[in-house]
Amino acid sequence: MNNGRGLIDVHHHIVPKEYTQTLSKLGVSEGLGVRLPKWSAGKTLDVMDEHGISTSILSISAPGVYFKEQDNALAVARELSRRTNEICATLIKDHPGRFGAFATLPLPDADAALDELAYGLDELGLNGVVLLTNYDGYYLGDPKFDALFAELDRRAAVVFVHPQSPPGREHSHLDLPEAMLDVCFDTTRTAFSLMVNGVTKRYPNVRFILAHAGGAVPYMAARVGITASMLANLKGAAPIVADGMGKIFSVSRKLEEKMPEQLSYYLRFKKNVLPEGPDHFLGRFYYDTALSASPHAFASLLTVAHSSHIVFGTDYVFATEAAVPSTIAGVREYAGFTPEDRAAIERESALALFPTLQ
Secondary structure (H helix, E strand, O other), rough: OOOOEEEEEEEEEOOHHHHHHHHHHHOOOOOOEEEOOOOOOHHHHHHHHOOOOEEEEEEEOOOOOOOOOOOOHHHHHHHHHHHHHHHHHHHHHHHHOOOEEEEEEOOOOHHHHHHHHHHHHHHHOOEEEEEEEEEOOOOOOOHHHHHHHHHHHHOEEEEEOOOOOOOOHEEEEEEEEOOOOOHHHHHHHHHHHHHOHHHHHOOOOOEEEEEEHHHHHHHHHHHHHHHHHHHHHHOOOHHHHHHHHHHHHHHOOHHHOOOOOOHHHHHHHHHHOOOOOOOHHHOOOEEEEOOOOOOHHHHHOOOOHHHHHOOOOOOOOOOOOOOOHHHHHHHHOOOOOOHHHHHHHHHHHHHHHHHHOO
């Protein structure tokens, strides 16, 4: 039973039958190498009650709604986004106080995504949006998503970033579950894409939540910082040439793409990351605890994020019910957290992001 003071789970998936039936017709039965699990609202509420979760913010996980190899892929994405968003809205209405939801958008159709954003937030009253880490291999910092982020910034929206299959994985012979390792690196790629390409600087009102404690983001922070320092300290003619070329190429994205890679990196870091530095922008992200509530992850995460930017998440139903108590225990038993830290992680920081859940 909801006691009104329990945990708030920001990483909680639904897999409604309408969704699986559509995917089945497309020949899709897995997400991130995991067979789509059985799901029901009744079982979800039972799990929440058993483990003291008062509210879960629902989302559709990978593989999402866009399948580029299918006929009419964009039309399918539009229809499936609308259907899943309306299912979420119905669950919120039918179970007051128990659910929120992130709206699914039919990317890479940017115009349709803006329409669905307005419908999901204004008409259905959903709590934010879920974006996958890449669409057709384009990471979220790519300019093709700029109009969407401008609107999300205008709305001061919360964006839950969930991993997708990384491009090129079909050529790998790693033979390990995709959901074990690949997802973490795809979140890492898109997080630094957002930073280096200036989304985090241009659109500071967007509140990003990175799944799974940011993947490898905290561990890679120093490496990116060193790279930024090296680029900032380029000597000789290189920075002068780059600055001159940047002024010329800035009038056209196509011209800018012709710039030598090192000079392009220098300009993007100078414009989008410096002088604040990577840690400044990494500290503005929020990070959930899903499948990451361990001393290994928290010790690294706390080097880039304050505890007020860590939020509770379980990854249920893709992570089984057995993962829920271990996640709770991981937060409550970590010696580096104070009681105030735990209160923020379990509930208070989520309420700051989603005040309508009060």
